[in-house]
Amino acid sequence: MKRENILIILSFVVLAFFLARMFNSGDITSGPQRSQELIYSDFKALVAAGDVVNAQIVGDSLIEGFTQGGLGYRTYIPAEDPSVIDFLRLYQIPINYVPEKSLPWYLSILINWGPFILIFGIWMVLMRRMQGGGAGGGLFSIGRSRAKKMEPDEMKVTFDDVAGIEEAKDDLRETVEFLKDPAKFRKLGGRIPKGMLMSGSPGTGKTLLAKAVAGEAEVPFFSMSGSDFVEMFVGVGASRVRDMFEQGRQNAPCIIFIDEIDAVGGSRGSGMGGGNDEREQTLNQLLVEMDGFDGMEGIIVIAATNRPDVLDPALLRPGRFDRQVTIPLPDVKGREEILKIHAKKVQMADGVDMSIIARGTPGFSGADLKNLINEAALGGARNNKTELNLADFEWARDKVMMGTERRSMVMSEKEKRNTAYHEAGHALVSALLPKSDPIHKVTIVPRGRALGMTAYLPEKDNHSYDLEFLSNRITIAMGGRAAEEIIFDEVTTGASNDIQQATDTIRNMICRWGMNKSFGPIVFGSDNQQYVLGRNIGKDREYSEKTASEIDKEMRKTIKFHDEKAKKLLRDNIDVLHKIVEVLMKEETVEGSYIMDLLGQNKSKVEPVGG
Ligand code: ADP
Ligand code: ZN
Secondary structure, rough: HHHHHHHHHHHHHHHHHHHHHHHHHOOOOOOOOOEOOOOOOHHHHHHHHHEEEEEEEEEEOOOEEEOOOOOOOEOOOOOOOOOOOHHHHHHOOOOEEEEEOOOOOHHHHHHHHHHHHHHHHHHHHHHHHHHOOOOOOOOOOOOOOOOEEEEEHHOOHHHOOOOHHHHHHHHHHHHHHHHHHHHHHHHHOOOOOEEEEEEEOOOHHHEEEEEEEHHOOOEEEEEHHHHOOOOOOOOOOHHHHHHHHHHHOOOEEEEEEEEEEEHHHEEOOOOOOOOOOOHHHHHHHHHHHHOOOOOOOEEEEEEEEOOHHHEEEEHOOOOOOOOOEEEEOOOOHHHHHHHHHOOOOOEEEOOOHHHHHHHHOOOHHHHEEEEEEEEHHHHHHHHHOEOOEEEEEEHHHHHOOOOOOOOOOOOOOOHHHHHHHHHHHHHHHHHHOOOOOOEEEEEEEEOOOOOOOOEEEEOOOOOOOOOOHHHHHHHHHHHHHHHHHHHHHHOOOOHHHHHHHHHHHHHHHHHHOOOOOOOOOOOOOOOOOEEEEEEEEEEOOOOOHHHHHHHHHHHHHHHHHHHHHHHHHHHHHHHHHHOOOOOHHOOOEEEHHHHHHHHHOOOOOOOOOOO
């Protein structure tokens, strides 16, 4: 690599030199640059006029004449008139002879040999790249692996930088031990899995964890993305795979990390039109390489994907990626820890309770949380703060979750009032229902595409829901629209999201969760999604038209039931609804605790429903 760079730099120097020479041609080889060039006869006329007081012959073709005032003129001596010297003598002009100015040796070498050095340099660079590419990638650097290598001392990531995925960390401790001292394991005869598949949503820390393993074991870390393998030319991907493993072998013990392995490892033959030769070759090469080392050399291949379901089963066979580590989204506790890790890098006010932020960020990945802290810092800096407090983090949370506040967006008074009733409707219904998440706050500051929002603070993350909770969720979703309808007797498009959410929930309750009395525990439609070229083209439908229409009917009935329930709750508490809206119109934001205070003892008891 080093020598390659020198050659490239050298080539550029030579090239620059030639360009410079082209633009000021003559200046380097000829004499004083201050002399003015004349045509031969004019020069002679000048001499004849007696203006030239001395002359200088440079080499064998250039002659310069200087006037009394020191002005210089020059011309070239034509081969057919060598008598010019006699001519000068005739006018009794003293002549000085200087040999042609020679260049320093290195410049003349450059000029004489420059083009060859240039061509040779380029040729060397090409050759070196091509060799790396092996048989498949004979075109420039295209067949070389683009794996990024990180040396142990550049890697400061350790397990301490990874939070919220303790099980996965524990799974990997053994791997760290192995990488630290492969020889020890070899002696003991223990078998260590050489390939590991990490699956989890984007931003959950798969890359981070793989780096942490390398960091803990203090071994080099090679990383490459599956999509880097897939190129236009057949054979290139395979050649890159070969090259990457070659690098790995030379640097063992080490970690080879392949991100987005689904880009190469998607099941074969699932593509349309006879499959994709290039991808298939790449995948085959990957399988060959995985089989080609025994794992005792100290190479661990870690692959990451968020689509483990589309991977070719061949990849998961024993001896390949046979160890699977699932990286889930962090739970409340994990989110708090991740927030703390990233908050260390910013200046925080005393006593900021990150658990509040953690509770308000269900579904956030580690990367989202990192982004949240970053946004808080940016926002704080914009407001010239010296330390960040809870409000800054909450503001950032809302921004990450809902998009940027659009305070400048002009909402008409009517639109604002509509939005206020809509959001207050959600919030009030939620506050009135038992077993629903506490309200954090309600706001009508537009954000992203939403005109307002109601944020909740779940006590814990829910992984399974009971009927009551789901039914409440549908009622709350209907609450926004219901409030608009009660007050204005018309609805706006603002409720389309709510309707979507309610519909999805109901469909799942009937078709997947077996929660509907008249249908019972049957799954309608299967989870077998069909993929064409990695795209989802739909689900299998495995039930009759009649069933489909019954499902539709049941869904309509359920929606109607919840819509009416929401309206009843709101009508019974219409004063509170008006009160919330009044504050919203004035202050744009209402705290959840304020709503609970308004309700006071009125919190009506509502019996669970069986939709
Ligand atoms: P993935 O590879 O799963 O898409 P990354 O590892 O690239 O996710 O995560 C992006 C960034 O988000 C990381 O560099 C890290 O700063 C942050 N992050 C993600 N998960 C965690 C975690 N569990 N703990 C701490 N930071 C995390
Ligand atoms: Zn809504």
